[in-house]
Amino acid sequence: MGEGERAAESGGFSATRAGAKCGRWNPTAEQVKVLTDLFRSGLRTPSTDQIQMISAHLSAFGKIESKNVFYWFQNHKARERHHKKRRRGPRDEEDDDGDHQKARSRCLASCTKGKQDAFWQRQERETETLELFPLKSCSSDEEKVMSMRSELWGRPFLDAARDPPLDLRLSFI
């Protein structure tokens, strides 16, 4: 935030200065104003329709697409949350040099997830006798029913070792 006003508009039809470069959307001050207002009003994850409406309204101030609105809310929400965490009082929290915010993230939540193995961890030995014991049990057995829509394209037990990478295209469809 801070310099929300990139360069302000020069009056009439400024639209997108930077946008003229095919690059990314550069919101105008008015657009940011409205978006921020909506956000502060409690809107966090607008639905598709909301996005459409907001985008339509904001197009009055310059070129804008629906995805811009979507991204804006996503980013704003995520960023607001991560900034909240970084707020340490007066030099407490032995944070590093007190600058890098990306240092340690929620990595643990992603790493430690020894969670339930989904179906993609198919075990070959399933051919044996029934050995389908849910190791964890008690918990929700994550059985992805999966469409199983394979049209019997067969299982050409292709050899994945010495193959050109493109030839497998013919194996699946």
Next chain:
Amino acid sequence: MGEGERAAESGGFSATRAGAKCGRWNPTAEQVKVLTDLFRSGLRTPSTDQIQMISAHLSAFGKIESKNVFYWFQNHKARERHHKKRRRGPRDEEDDDGDHQKARSRCLASCTKGKQDAFWQRQERETETLELFPLKSCSSDEEKVMSMRSELWGRPFLDAARDPPLDLRLSFI
């Protein structure tokens, strides 16, 4: 930025950057190529066996797990589906998608924008604000559907600078 973690793509492609930090899978260019190729070939929801095989093949290009393949197809399908809003003639099956490889090597994908249309792009009607595309395309033809689903937003407001969009705040929350 990071601590120079991204300096691994000097060579051909990012090697084992995914597992460097508990992070997520970072597909290589070849992997993306194969996956995209499979997708374009018609594969939408690979079965467990297919996932296994694809993963096995793709492991030749770098570290990969079955779940990565699974998620990749899920995401790709979901994000490609909403761009499926094209209501054009029966022809034009150009699902040109093979340009969305960033490969993490260079900033080549600045304007490429593989157009992984997501749901926020449902019925983007491409407001006629300022059609200023100096570069080649950078825009998806799919966006010009100009759905007239709402005459409310269908008006061509180009100079609605005086229109206070504050009232829409009450409409959403």
Next chain:
DNA sequence: AACATATGAATGAATG
């Protein structure tokens, strides 16, 4: 210019 920061854009991962 280099550097730092803010932020738009993209996508992997996960959940319902």
Next chain:
DNA sequence: CATTCATTCATATGTT
């Protein structure tokens, strides 16, 4: 299959 969260990449901009 949809919706959302998390993380990263890329770039515009401001500061030194």
